[in-house]
Structures are given as structure tokens and as C-alpha cells.
Amino acid sequence: MILVNENYSLLQSSYLFAEIARRIREYESTNPPRKIIRMGIGDVTEPLPSACIEAMHRAVDEMASRDTFRGYGPEQGYAFLREAIAENDFRARGADIAPDEIFVSDGAKCDTANIQELFARDIRIAIPDPVYPVYVDTNVMAGRAGPATDGRYAGLVYLDSTAANGFVPAPPAEPVDLVYLCFPNNPTGATATREQLAAWVAYARANKALILFDAAYEAFIRDDATPHSIYEIPGARECAIEFRSFSKTAGFTGTRCAFTVVPKECRAFTAAGEAVPLHPLWMRRHTTKFNGVSYPVQRAAEAIYTPEGKAQVKSLIDFYLGNAAIVRDAMSRLGYEATGGANSPYIWVRTGMDSWKFFDKALRECQVVVTPGAGFGRSGEGYVRISAFNSRANVEEAMARLSATR
Amino acid sequence: MILVNENYSLLQSSYLFAEIARRIREYESTNPPRKIIRMGIGDVTEPLPSACIEAMHRAVDEMASRDTFRGYGPEQGYAFLREAIAENDFRARGADIAPDEIFVSDGAKCDTANIQELFARDIRIAIPDPVYPVYVDTNVMAGRAGPATDGRYAGLVYLDSTAANGFVPAPPAEPVDLVYLCFPNNPTGATATREQLAAWVAYARANKALILFDAAYEAFIRDDATPHSIYEIPGARECAIEFRSFSKTAGFTGTRCAFTVVPKECRAFTAAGEAVPLHPLWMRRHTTKFNGVSYPVQRAAEAIYTPEGKAQVKSLIDFYLGNAAIVRDAMSRLGYEATGGANSPYIWVRTGMDSWKFFDKALRECQVVVTPGAGFGRSGEGYVRISAFNSRANVEEAMARLSATR
Numbered sequence: 001m002i003l004v005n006e007n008y009s010l011l012q013s014s015y016l017f018a019e020i021a022r023r024i025r026e027y028e029s030t031n032p033p034r035k036i037i038r039m040g041i042g043d044v045t046e047p048l049p050s051a052c053i054e055a056m057h058r059a060v061d062e063m064a065s066r067d068t069f070r071g072y073g074p075e076q077g078y079a080f081l082r083e084a085i086a087e088n089d090f091r092a093r094g095a096d097i098a099p100d101e102i103f104v105s106d107g108a109k110c111d112t113a114n115i116q117e118l119f120a121r122d123i124r125i126a127i128p129d130p131v132y133p134v135y136v137d138t139n140v141m142a143g144r145a146g147p148a149t150d151g152r153y154a155g156l157v158y159l160d161s162t163a164a165n166g167f168v169p170a171p172p173a174e175p176v177d178l179v180y181l182c183f184p185n186n187p188t189g190a191t192a193t194r195e196q197l198a199a200w201v202a203y204a205r206a207n208k209a210l211i212l213f214d215a216a217y218e219a220f221i222r223d224d225a226t227p228h229s230i231y232e233i234p235g236a237r238e239c240a241i242e243f244r245s246f247s248k249t250a251g252f253t254g255t256r257c258a259f260t261v262v263p264k265e266c267r268a269f270t271a272a273g274e275a276v277p278l279h280p281l282w283m284r285r286h287t288t289k290f291n292g293v294s295y296p297v298q299r300a301a302e303a304i305y306t307p308e309g310k311a312q313v314k315s316l317i318d319f320y321l322g323n324a325a326i327v328r329d330a331m332s333r334l335g336y337e338a339t340g341g342a343n344s345p346y347i348w349v350r351t352g353m354d355s356w357k358f359f360d361k362a363l364r365e366c367q368v369v370v371t372p373g374a375g376f377g378r379s380g381e382g383y384v385r386i387s388a389f390n391s392r393a394n395v396e397e398a399m400a401r402l403s404a405t406r
Numbered sequence: 407m408i409l410v411n412e413n414y415s416l417l418q419s420s421y422l423f424a425e426i427a428r429r430i431r432e433y434e435s436t437n438p439p440r441k442i443i444r445m446g447i448g449d450v451t452e453p454l455p456s457a458c459i460e461a462m463h464r465a466v467d468e469m470a471s472r473d474t475f476r477g478y479g480p481e482q483g484y485a486f487l488r489e490a491i492a493e494n495d496f497r498a499r500g501a502d503i504a505p506d507e508i509f510v511s512d513g514a515k516c517d518t519a520n521i522q523e524l525f526a527r528d529i530r531i532a533i534p535d536p537v538y539p540v541y542v543d544t545n546v547m548a549g550r551a552g553p554a555t556d557g558r559y560a561g562l563v564y565l566d567s568t569a570a571n572g573f574v575p576a577p578p579a580e581p582v583d584l585v586y587l588c589f590p591n592n593p594t595g596a597t598a599t600r601e602q603l604a605a606w607v608a609y610a611r612a613n614k615a616l617i618l619f620d621a622a623y624e625a626f627i628r629d630d631a632t633p634h635s636i637y638e639i640p641g642a643r644e645c646a647i648e649f650r651s652f653s654k655t656a657g658f659t660g661t662r663c664a665f666t667v668v669p670k671e672c673r674a675f676t677a678a679g680e681a682v683p684l685h686p687l688w689m690r691r692h693t694t695k696f697n698g699v700s701y702p703v704q705r706a707a708e709a710i711y712t713p714e715g716k717a718q719v720k721s722l723i724d725f726y727l728g729n730a731a732i733v734r735d736a737m738s739r740l741g742y743e744a745t746g747g748a749n750s751p752y753i754w755v756r757t758g759m760d761s762w763k764f765f766d767k768a769l770r771e772c773q774v775v776v777t778p779g780a781g782f783g784r785s786g787e788g789y790v791r792i793s794a795f796n797s798r799a800n801v802e803e804a805m806a807r808l809s810a811t812r
Binding site: 002044060107113122134255268291293295 | 408409410411412414424447451459463466471472475476477478513515524526527528529544583584614615616657660661662674675676677679684687690693696697700701702
């Protein structure tokens with residue numbers, strides 16, 4: 001008899017964004033008075049940079065001719081892309097990362113979901129709250145979280161990210177084995193200082209723990225003092241894996257390209273206490289379960305690192321950061337506490353009510369979609385996330401409409 | 407202390423194709439007398455059909471303009487592609503599969519690797535031998551295979567595919583829970599008849615087992631009597647998941663698109679014996695750990711189903727099948743037993759010696775790369791797989807060179 005993985009029955013409700021989509025569909029079926037503006041899901045709205053478009057066209061043409069056609073590529077990505085990443089994203093910032101420590105993939109969602117496969121089942125995991133739901137759900141599926149009570153899993157250690165700690169939790173007093181961190185943060189928009197990250201690296205080294213550092217929003221950092229990579233912190237190479245994405249950097253949410261960095265020194269341990277390097281394990285996992293990113297997509301990603309590509313990406317991010325400033329200022333003027341949005345596309349807004357209630361109010365009274373903070377965890381209750389990914393006109397219209405919530 | 411998944415230490419040697427690549431590199435460094443012809447790895451060589459190229463260019467242009475730009479798509483694939491698949495690959499052949507039972511992905515390798523996550527750890531798995539290594543390795547990583555002795559894992563049931571059964575194993579006498587089948591087969595090139603598949607479906611229903619049916623080479627079937635899909639067999643909808651790929655169908659090995667079919671009736675069971683539908687579980691897995699296939703790639707795949715696309719794909723497969731016939735005939739004339747190659751791009755050749763020895767001999771004496779059968783399992787010992795994916799000139803030259811092995 002084929003037995004199912006019963007851990008799936010421990011998953012709570014449906015995936016956040018599916019529930020949001022369902023409520024929108026239901027409301028739309030009642031013929032709302034005007035077009036709904038979606039400030040909820042973190043999906044980009046602006047076209048791909050022209051450098052990427054041109055590179056992709058050229059690569060598609062290569063696929064049309066026998067002499068230049070590309071079949072299977074290296075599972076970990078073509079050298080042309082990994083070298084551009086190592087040079088521009090790491091070495092140029094003083095972080096010592098080699099091209100063969102970079103694994104190109106089709107998404108940071110996939111990578112942050114898959115990485116837990118490298119670890120034993122009985123590890124102790126710390127998860128920030130609020131948090132991107134994928135970190136939790138993938139560990140529930142793997143049987144590491146145990147049963148849930150009041151929205152929290154018995155087997156996880158929660159790191160509350162609240163106004164009291166500026167939405168940057170400090171390392172816990174108790175030892176944990178695996179820690180998920182995300183800066184600039186989704187959903188709160190908070191960034192971590194060098195000192196805060198250094199405290200986490202020191203904690204990981206002292207406890208033989210591992211940090212999974214999700215830097216998908218790195219491109220939004222404009223403050224010179226804020227680290228872009230965990231590898232700007234000495235000692236991080238042995239205790240941190242970093243995830244990056246082109247989704248928000250260059251509008252690749254529908255084009256699909258990302259990468260994960262596993263330094264050669266990065267280690268876990270056997271039950272007998274012997275250190276095991278994670279680089280060959282991730283290589284084995286990546287080459288066994290993945291077959292590389294589409295060649296034209298890798299060429300499009302490479303184009304981000306050309307002079308034209310860099311200028312276009314900067315201008316794209318500038319545009320979204322401009323939106324973010326408008327949102328933050330507008331919500332503040334309405335009397336809401338609003339944080340984030342300075343080095344991040346997300347603004348975290350304290351609503352003064354249940355967050356799904358505010359979601360429904362904004363949808364029904366303003367025809368504006370926001371993301372309920374409670375969907376990201378218990379500490380998100382009372383907040384909503386507003387995304388800066390939209391046209392300027394939509395952002396301005398949405399902010400005008402939301403004044404009706406006051 | 408972060409504990410590693412120690413199951414990885416049970417994996418045997420490196421991935422087959424990595425070992426082949428290593429031996430080729432080593433030989434190449436000795437300056438071989440002429441260019442090496444690669445008849446080993448199953449990678450296509452001909453350009454993408456022009457219908458796909460044109461569709462991809464149009465989609466890239468859509469990504470260049472705000473009005474037509476696409477961000478995140480549905481994780482399970484756009485309706486335009488799932489509808490074309492359901493209609494052309496299934497309904498047109500009398501197999502009742504709906505678009506919402508199709509999950510578009512970036513590769514059948516990924517899907518056949520990931521599917522085991524839906525099942526409990528303590529299930530009994532039957533694996534053909536020889537076999538595509540991914541089925542075994544992913545279950546080793548998940549802790550289901552136990553230790554290996556003499557190349558076989560204690561926890562797996564092996565189904566020998568030998569000349570005696572025409573390389574199509576019958577269901578075993580003992581009950582198993584999960585069965586991997588692949589027809590047309592990689593590596594043997596064998597196909598299964600309707601009666602053989604019906605016996606497997608009857609076995610699965612009688613034993614409450616599940617069949618994972620890998621049909622990545624379906625497009626090579628030209629014999630009218632051979633089923634293209636397991637769903638042509640009555641009763642399969644409740645006990646089979648099918649995997650398809652555009653990699654070999656339309657040259658997408660470097661472009662990346664595939665799909666998995668999970669019928670609504672398809673079930674597994676709780677330990678208490680309650681039936682659980684697998685469709686919502688795979689949906690949850692797919693939406694949690696995957697973010698959809700690149701939009702231009704999905705448009706390229708859709709173009710396969712246009713009248714021009716169908717004609718171009720047929721001509722592409724005709725070309726490779728022409729190569730396959732040349733290989734099979736040439737090896738037969740040299741006195742080797744050679745099977746497959748009729749409804750398959752692979753020819754399975756009995757070498758009369760250790761298969762890695764034949765690999766080395768063909769490489770060093772003929773500068774031709776073949777795939778050692780032993781790399782696919784114990785029953786592959788003594789055989790090599792020759793692939794039809796090459797130019798006509800290379801195929802003819804390789805066959806002329808291999809006469810030196812006699």
C-alpha cells in the first residue's frame with residue numbers, strides 16, 4: 001500500500017497568496033465599483049531591462065542554428081554567468097566568493113525550499129516571525145515542525161520581529177542549529193546592520209549552527225553602511241549560505257533566474273560530530289534533481305552585469321524605491337506607523353486592527369489589495385505589507401483611496 | 407549543531423554522466439588522433455523547431471513592454487499550454503486528462519526526482535535494472551534505500567530488465583508500494599505493449615500501489631499498437647502519475663520545459679488505510695517549492711502544438727529515428743546483439759565484455775563515446791547505450807569507427 005507523507009496534513013490552510021487570490025476573485029464577482037489596484041503580492045510590473053531583452057533575443061537566435069544551438073548546460077549554471085555574479089555581486093564589495101561557489105537556479109523560492117534537504121530531520125530550527133511562508137512550510141513537509149497550535153509549530157523556535165527590536169531579532173538565548181534570516185526583509189522591509197549580522201555570525205560559529213541568508217531584495221539597498229551580503233561579515237563563509245534572485249533586481253519574476261552561494265568552507269556535522277562540507281552535497285543535490293536554467297534566460301541574466309544593464313537595473317530600482325517613498329509617506333500622513341521602504345520595496349504598516357480585517361476593508365471600501373501581516377506569522381498580526389511594485393499612477397491612486405480607511 | 411542528512415553518504419560514486427565527462431577530459435588531455443564523437447549522453451543536437459523560435463521571440467518582445475509584460479505566472483503553468491497538452495497529447499489519443507491535471511515544470515528530471523517527497527519514508531519501492539539513475543539516487547537521499555552492497559540497495563526491489571524478458575519486467579510476485587517504469591525505456595530503448603502495461607495497472611490496483619510512469623521519450627513511438635500514455639490503460643487514472651518532457655520531443659534540453667500528470671482520482675493512503683488524493687498534495691508541493699516555468703519558454707512549448715510545430719517536430723524525430731536505424735543496423739552487422747532504436751532514440755548493445763571496458767576501448771581506439779550499461783545498474787553490465795542524437799555525418803562516421811571494436 002502506497003503510504004502518503006502525512007506531514008502534509010500538518011500544513012496550515014492554503015498558501016497565503018492563494019487565499020488572497022481567492023478573496024479577490026470572490027469580491028470581483030460582485031462587480032466592484034472600480035478597478036482593483038493590487039499592492040499585495042510582491043510581483044514586479046515594469047518590463048525587463050532592454051539589455052536583457054536584446055541578450056535573450058540573441059540567445060534565442062543561437063538556438064535556431066545547429067552551429068550555435070545549446071542542449072544541456074552545466075546544472076550549476078554557465079561559467080559566463082557565474083563569473084559575472086562572483087565579480088560584480090561579491091568581489092566588487094570585498095566578499096571573497098568564487099564562481100564555483102555559485103549555483104544558478106530558476107528561483108530563490110525553489111532554493112530556499114530545497115536547501116533543507118541537506119540536513120537531518122531532527123535539527124532545531126529558528127524562524128523569524130513574521131516570515132516568508134516557504135521556510136516554514138517546507139520544513140513542515142519534511143517532518144521537522146511537528147503539530148501546530150495557535151498558528152505556531154511545536155518544533156520550531158520563533159524569533160519575534162517586532163517594533164520593539166526594530167524588526168531585527170537578536171540571536172536567541174537557547175542554541176538552535178539552523179536559522180533563516182532575510183534582509184532586506186520580506187515582509188517588514190527592515191534591514192540589518194553590520195553589527196547585527198556580525199552577532200548572528202558569532203552565534204552560528206559558537207553554536208556550530210548554520211545561517212540561511214535570503215538576500216533576494218539586496219538590489220534595493222542604497223544606504224552605504226548596510227551590508228549587501230552576509231559574506232561581508234568575517235567568518236560567514238563557514239556558517240552561512242546565501243540566496244539571491246534576479247526576480248526583484250531586474251524584473252525576472254516571470255523569466256526565472258536566481259542563485260545560491262555555498263562557500264567551500266561552509267559545513268554541517270555528522271551525528272558523531274565530524275564536520276562535512278556542504279558544497280559537494282549541494283552540488284550533488286543540484287546535479288541530481290535539477291537540469292540547469294534555460295540558456296536564453298542565463299544570457300538575459302548575464303546582461304544585467306553589462307554597463308547598460310547595470311544602468312537600466314539602477315533606474316528600475318530607483319523607480320520602485322520612488323514608489324516606496326510615496327507609500328511610506330502617504331501612510332505616515334494618514335497616521336499609520338509605517339516602516340521599511342527605504343532600502344526595500346516593502347512597507348510594513350501597523351493598521352490598528354486585525355490584519356485580515358484591514359485586508360477586507362481595503363479591498364471592499366478602497367478596491368486596493370494589501371497583504372495581511374498575519375499571513376506571515378503571529379507577530380505580523382495587526383500589520384499589512386504594501387508593495388512598491390506598481391505603476392506610479394496606481395501607487396498614487398491607491399494611496400488616495402486608502403485615505404478612506406481613516 | 408547543524409546535523410547533515412547522512413543519507414547522502416550512502417550515494418554511490420558520482421553521477422554517471424559526470425564520470426563519463428571526467429574520463430573524456432582525461433583522454434582528451436592526451437591529444438587523441440581525431441575529434442571525439444559523443445554518442446553517449448542523451449543530449450539533442452539539432453536546433454529548436456522554427457515555430458518555437460518564432461514564438462519565443464514574440465514572447466521576449468512581450469516582456470519588453472509594460473502592457474504585455476508577464477511577472478509571476480501560475481506555478482502549475484499557463485492555461486494556454488496546459489490546454490494544448492491535454493487536447494493533443496491525451497484526449498486526441500482517447501486518454502481522458504483535463505488541463506488542471508497537468509503541472510508544467512522545468513524538467514522531467516526535476517519532477518521524477520521530486521515526486522517521492524509525497525510519500526512516506528517506509529514504503530517499498532521497485533526499480534527496474536538498468537534504470538535512469540535519478541529514481542534511485544533521490545530515494546537514497548530521502549533515506550528509503552538503506553545501505554548498498556555490490557551496487558544494490560538493501561531497501562529496494564530490483565526488476566531485472568534482460569534479454570530474457572525483452573527488457574520489459576513483469577510485476578513482481580511480492581507486493582511493492584511504488585514502481586518506477588519508463589517506456590520507451592532509457593537506457594534499453596524497449597517499449598511496453600498494451601498488455602504489459604495493463605498487467606502493471608492491474609498489479610497496482612490489486613496491491614494499492616502507485617506507478618510512476620516516465621514517458622519522456624513518447625514522441626519516438628511510431629508503432630500504432632504501442633501506447634503513448636499509461637492513461638490509455640483503463641484504471642490507470644487511480645494508480646499512475648505520468649511524466650513527459652519537451653527535451654527530446656522538440657530539442658528543449660537547454661530550453662527547459664516538461665510536465666507531470668496527476669489525475670484527480672490518483673491516490674495514496676494514510677497509515678490508517680484512508681485514501682488520500684495526490685492531486686492537491688502535488689499542487690501544494692508545486693506551489694510551495696516552485697515558481698513556474700519562464701514565460702517565453704512556455705510560449706515556445708505551446709508552439710509545438712501548432713500545425714507548423716507538429717510538422718517540424720515530426721521531421722525532427724524522423725531524423726533522429728533515421729540515425730537510430732543506422733546505428734542498430736551497423737551494430738547488428740558487426741555481430742552485436744542490438745535492440746531498441748525503433749520507437750526510441752536509444753540502441754542497447756550487448757558488447758561481450760565489461761561495459762566500462764568497452765567504453766574505454768571505444769573512446770581510446772575509436773574516439774567514440776558510448777554510455778556504459780553498468781552505469782544504469784547491475785543488469786546493464788555487458789551492455790552499452792548508443793544515442794541517436796547526433797548529426798547524420800557523425801553517426802555514420804562513428805559507426806564506421808566502431809567496426810574497429812571487432
